[in-house]
Amino acid sequence: DRISEGLSRSRQKFTEQMNVLLDRGPNLDDDFWDDLEETLILADMGGSAASQVVENLRDEATRKALPDAYAVLDRLNDELASTFATTEADPFGGDAACVLFVGINGAGKTTTVGKLAKEGADAGRKVILGSADTFRAAAIEQLEEWSRRANVPIVERKRGSDPASVCYDTIERAEADGCDLVLIDTAGRLHTSDDLMRELQKVVNVVRKRSKAPVYTVLVIDATTGQNGLSQARVFDKALDLDGVIVTKLDGTAKGGIALAVSHELGLPIYKIGVGEGLGDLKDFDAHDFARALVG
Numbered sequence: 001d002r003i004s005e006g007l008s009r010s011r012q013k014f015t016e017q018m019n020v021l022l023d024r025g026p027n028l029d030d031d032f033w034d035d036l037e038e039t040l041i042l043a044d045m046g047g048s049a050a051s052q053v054v055e056n057l058r059d060e061a062t063r064k065a066l067p068d069a070y071a072v073l074d075r076l077n078d079e080l081a082s083t084f085a086t087t088e089a090d091p092f093g094g095d096a097a098c099v100l101f102v103g104i105n106g107a108g109k110t111t112t113v114g115k116l117a118k119e120g121a122d123a124g125r126k127v128i129l130g131s132a133d134t135f136r137a138a139a140i141e142q143l144e145e146w147s148r149r150a151n152v153p154i155v156e157r158k159r160g161s162d163p164a165s166v167c168y169d170t171i172e173r174a175e176a177d178g179c180d181l182v183l184i185d186t187a188g189r190l191h192t193s194d195d196l197m198r199e200l201q202k203v204v205n206v207v208r209k210r211s212k213a214p215v216y217t218v219l220v221i222d223a224t225t226g227q228n229g230l231s232q233a234r235v236f237d238k239a240l241d242l243d244g245v246i247v248t249k250l251d252g253t254a255k256g257g258i259a260l261a262v263s264h265e266l267g268l269p270i271y272k273i274g275v276g277e278g279l280g281d282l283k284d285f286d287a288h289d290f291a292r293a294l295v296g
């Protein structure tokens, strides 16, 4: 599949490193565990997830459930899958939802909103878009284009308008028109990062107060930026108390491990993953499939 294809180069590198590990023999000594942890970190999985995975496997080995390095590597897949944070609440599961998309410019927010609008409309939902990136004129035009493609209404105001009031208007219109899936695109850059976080906090507060439908704040991150994605996620989560994450550009040069790093360290579920620029390129996330694509 597309995820497996996208991560094939990265997976190949990982397999090579694992083979080097195994060439030294099947013994589970300290060097083995240290090298395994380092390999996971090199695959972008982050220190917190990597040490958790190694600790769990090491515990199993101590209990004699895993006799040697081969058995450990056979278990790695499942262990990675269970290290992802999970949730029952899914904004795209079919119940009414109001979803705010946040993330830095270029992460893939607008594209993701467009793909989800089409997916929702195709599934028979009443979708509405809100364009709360009032800082960048091109962002409004880009979302308009997606609204045409998905054939769903959009609420927009001129450049420079108050983004919180665009959100308010979007939710009002959604309620008046009986929309059950509200997708709101937000700004990814202002004059400074502090300005951006303050603006987004205001937006999130207004939306949480105004919306009758459950509100989800979803961070979109570009997997090709590697550990940068984790730093961004920390900043956004601290300011906005995120509900979940969408990871894009897993079709390119990304290592993919960043999805695990963010999900584990911040306790956030991965809702969807992006594997291309087109309408059909947003996939449901499955931890086992993803782990398999990461390490084979």
Ligand code: GDP
Residues within 6 Å of the ligand: 103, 104, 105, 106, 107, 108, 109, 110, 111, 112, 188, 220, 248, 249, 250, 251, 252, 273, 274, 275, 276, 277, 281
């Ligand atoms: P925004 O600034 O966060 O709204 O980002 P955009 O939605 O404008 O996306 C930035 C660029 O990334 C665009 O050229 C998109 O086509 C591209 N993009 C978004 N998602 C993906 C993806 O999953 N894979 C690839 N290859 N490109 C993507």
